[in-house]
Amino acid sequence: MASNTIRPRAWVDGDVATVKMLLTHPMETGLRKDKKTGKKIPAHYIETIKVEHNGKMVLDGLLGPAVSKNPFIQCKFSGAKAGDALKISWTDNKGDSDSKDATIS
Amino acid sequence: MKRRSLLKGSLTAGMAGVAATAGLLTPQMVMAAWPKAAFEAKGMNNAVKSLFGSEGLTASGDISIKAPPIAENGAVVNIAVSTSLKNVDSISILVEKNAQPLTSSFNLAAVTEPFIKTRVIKTRVKVAKTSSVIAVVKSGGKLYSAGREVKVTIGGCGG
Numbered sequence: 001m002a003s004n005t006i007r008p009r010a011w012v013d014g015d016v017a018t019v020k021m022l023l024t025h026p027m028e029t030g031l032r033k034d035k036k037t038g039k040k041i042p043a044h045y046i047e048t049i050k051v052e053h054n055g056k057m058v059l060d061g062l063l064g065p066a067v068s069k070n071p072f073i074q075c076k077f078s079g080a081k082a083g084d085a086l087k088i089s090w091t092d093n094k095g096d097s098d099s100k101d102a103t104i105s
Numbered sequence: 106m107k108r109r110s111l112l113k114g115s116l117t118a119g120m121a122g123v124a125a126t127a128g129l130l131t132p133q134m135v136m137a138a139w140p141k142a143a144f145e146a147k148g149m150n151n152a153v154k155s156l157f158g159s160e161g162l163t164a165s166g167d168i169s170i171k172a173p174p175i176a177e178n179g180a181v182v183n184i185a186v187s188t189s190l191k192n193v194d195s196i197s198i199l200v201e202k203n204a205q206p207l208t209s210s211f212n213l214a215a216v217t218e219p220f221i222k223t224r225v226i227k228t229r230v231k232v233a234k235t236s237s238v239i240a241v242v243k244s245g246g247k248l249y250s251a252g253r254e255v256k257v258t259i260g261g262c263g264g
Binding site for chain 2: 029031047048058059060061062063064065066067068069071072073074075076077
């Protein structure tokens with residue numbers, strides 16, 4: 001899998017951290033047809049997305065093929081401070097995965 | 106005696122075989138954590154039932170959905186769900202008229218502090234045709250929902 005598929009941004013306001021992430025992924029549903037060959041394009045989508053804050057899971061997301069191409073996800077969680085470490089990781093239906101470390105600003 | 110030991114030997118080998126098979130199966134069992142049946146379920150009720158094991162949704166005014174009333178492009182529809190319910194376990198987003206309504210489900214149970222401000226999920230989903238977007242919030246073992254209609258001028262599924 002191409003590297004750098006996760007573009008995170010995280011910041012803290014008071015005690016609440018906001019995490020935005022943009023993932024690069026085709027999110028094929030498996031229903032779309034290739035216009036040239038008429039064959040179905042095989043399904044290829046992210047199944048799980050996880051965000052860990054200092055090693056503790058703060059978001060455990062299950063995605064399906066109905067999430068848009070290049071998924072964008074934003075979540076918030078409490079109890080964070082600037083400089084804390086975040087780890088974002090995803091896995092897809094073909095067994096590919098990627099993870100990225102980020103810091104809260 | 107020899108036969109006995111042979112039997113024992115083959116038994117041990119058999120056990121090892123079983124253990125190896127079990128070892129091979131483990132990754133698949135981890136994969137099974139993704140609820141395939143729920144994502145492939147057709148119709149709102151089936152999807153909710155498959156994901157949560159029950160279909161009793163209670164309409165709630167404590168859930169707010171932000172979605173565009175008219176989506177020009179159904180392939181990318183911004184959805185924001187927030188809730189002031191307490192003890193939120195998960196937030197799921199479903200599109201009623203999609204062939205497979207369940208789009209995503211976010212487990213927030215790991216966040217221990219009940220910070221109301223933090224119950225927000227934003228994402229982008231595909232909406233095949235004009236439909237209600239339903240947010241289902243699991244809170245204290247109960248399911249609450251709220252919906253908002255999105256009009257689609259270009260579908261999000263198919264080419």
